[in-house]
Amino acid sequence: MSGIYLHIPFCKQACSYCNFHFTTSLHYKNDLLKALVKETELEKEYLGKEPVETIYFGGGTPSLLSSIEIGSLLEAVYRNFSIDPGAEITLESNPDDITKEKLQGWKSAGINRLSIGVQSFFEEELKWMNRAHNARQAREGLELATTLFNNITMDLIYGSPLLTDEMWKHNVDTAIDLGISHLSCYALTVEERTPLQKMIQLQQRKDVDNDKQARQFLLLMQWLKEKGYEHYEVSNFAKPGYRSRHNSSYWKGASYLGVGPSAHSYNGKERKWNIANNNIYIKSINEGQPKRETEVLTEENKINEHIMISLRTMEGLDLETVNRIWGNLQMKRLEAQLERYIQAGFAIKEHSLVKLTNEGMLRADGIAADLFN
């Protein structure tokens, strides 16, 4: 099992909280797309003989591309890799890009899953975040999408200073009522070097309130559970059968190839990532020498990652797996250290499986760091 990620680094405008790699200039779009195609050729051996089961267009805003452009990227992927016939092929899209024609084009190009960046159904919040779409587009885009795609996920953001608990409920209910089968819900995070951070520093924006974020997260978990969604990862909820196969493969430690500037790849031993600069990326790909950094994972890195990631998932951390891969000492160590979290009600243990409770999910990072080697 393996996956391919394609990074489309273009956006209409910059959302205030965003720290992804993107540009608002489409100047080099054609060169960049060519480079992406070229990179899939250069890297065609990276995943070995494993069939590719998921393909993911992320960004940036891939929905800015025409369906012809998407089609030719997919074609390059198919040419260079062996793709499972039932592969999940996801496209990230923003509501303002969604039209009937585009939807049909994407579908015929092979896209079978849409990830829609809604974030909120409230005008004032969308403005506050400097999103490119408005509340009406959010709703209409989504409604339209449901007519052609049944496998849809959408993003929602909670914990912004404007969002009351009532508004949060409204956002979640709207998604549920529209029959969206998968939700990714993110706490608004003030990242380094973002306009939001700057504005908070200058006191032009209120800072986020951690307690409120915790509360809205707990509410969310409660609401979605009542509606039959599985909380299968910290930020991800799905109706049975609708989990993101692509993202799940990250959490299962599967191999993946990332194509495009800033994209990361992993093959079980090393992780590498392309430079987050469009021009240098294009140039280096054209010269056949992709500019990137590599990190070889030590066993310690690997077990730490395993702890960190598995605790975030519904499956939890399997101590038997730890025992099998890293040995008895590690298992015993973890078992002992987990005890106080179990006592405190942050985790539960069923046989060899340790899973975080809702309260534990709220503190997944702190707990993971504590369990690190």
Added chain:
Amino acid sequence: MKNIRNFCIIAHIDHGKSTLADRLLQTTHTISDREMMDQVLDDMDLEREKGITIKSHAIQINHKHKGEEYILNLIDTPGHVDFSYEVSRALAACEGALLLVDATQGIQAQTISNLYLAIDNDLEIIPVINKIDMDGAMIEEVKDQIIELIGCKPEEILLASGRTGIGVDAILEAIIDRIPAPKGKEDAPLQALIFDSVFNSFRGIIVYFRIVNGVLKKGDKVKFVSTNQEYEADEVGILKLGLEARKEVKTGDVGYIITGIKNAKEVKVGDTITNALNPTQEIIKGFQEVKPMVFAGIFPVNTDEFEELRDCMDKLQLNDASLTFELETSQALGFGFRCGFLGLLHMEIIQERLEREFNQTVITTVPNVSFIAYTTKGEKIIVNNPSEMPDAVKTDRIEEPFIKAQIITKPEYIGNIMTLCLSKRGILINQSYLTQTRVELVFEMPLTEIVFDFYDKLKSQTRGYASFDYHPIGYREADIVKMDILLNNDKVDALSALIHRGKGQEFGRKLCEKLKELVPRQQFQIAIQAAIGAKILARENISAMRKDVTAKCYGGDISRKRKLLEKQKEGKKRMRQIGNVEVPQEAFLAVLKLDE
């Protein structure tokens, strides 16, 4: 031998000893211009950073005067109260002392105490008014103060500036003319006083000595009298900016010896070195045992580093004979050492030297003075550690060490100083005007009250115009209690403190507040309580972290996030887990920061 002069420079802190030493070394070409820098003898990183001398430093000067060659052995000494033991050892290797007085400051508390030390050692005193280049220099006034203090003639007082070099030639001349040459017999059996030692990781232990009688040659079989161990003198020599090997070192001279000793325990400062084949019958009177003023625990942050720490403590003790320590076990912190220090600065410096020179991350616990407890059964127990305090019901009485404190200040600060000292349970014994603008106040005070923040408070209450010196004057009965700190209801022995009952309430409250500040929020709620016996006096809560999780963890986030958490974990390694609670290193010294 008649052309050897051994002298040290003594003064109150910052009166310019090391700077004047620079000029002496420069004028006599002992140090080349290339090697020269400000306070060149302060060669420890910590000394340079803090701008103060911590250790005495010996160096030999060759100087031609009126056609004759002289050997001048100079020892620069520290001025801070905590290090007066360093001064007293330096004095034992000298026949004379330059007593410096800052022309803008006049006589200060350590001017007086160091002077008395020198007089006790029968040293020839050369008074020097220093820093006369400064605008605020009060030469005449300071002259009067000096005459009053030592009873010398006005012409005997030299004027100098270590900054500009004025007066340096006159000082050299006075050293040669006024300080007597060492006495001693070159043909007598070897008798040398060990006055210092350092550990060098390549060469082992380097011992500094002053020869009183006889000659020490390379290759000699020597004996260290009090340890009764024999060695071969692998290398002997004199002290320049570095070590300079010689074939022999003679009577009256200051030098070093390397014998390949690696074990710190084999060298005792104050011991006599003699020739093993032709030993002396007399040992030189060594030094008074240093009396530590405060005690605190030092523990490795990681329990498994105890053995390593022990080794480092042994080595550090070689560089610092005033450090004492013995094994301590704490429920909270495991194995460590109960250490005796000369004062809080000394304690801080030991901790820093362990970290820098020996790469040891340590936890230092609440310092306390040494109390004496008498039990109802009539036993006498020395209490250097809160855990040694007997149960209240079994205690008949407790005594605490008292000191006599001399404070020299300007008349306008008398009121503030009185208020401060009375709040510290001080008793005014005497008040006298040294001159119209200088007053000496003498108090009797409990030592425990000056250990913590007295010095800083004194400075701030007098805008720095007060100097302070103290001497122990014995023990007195006192109402001392043990205050315990509980974290989530578990007593943490390493945080216990011995305090005066009358201060319990306030102390407990402030300590809890401080701990709340120093202990970071964690996954669990933390209750901090201060208690005397079963009675809770103060309480603070640190609420649990509400949310500690990042939203995204996809392909590109994994490495970044792992590194972040790995760093967080590293930070935790500087903390000690006590029950449920991670306690950072600095929290154990919270008592010292109560007023910040």
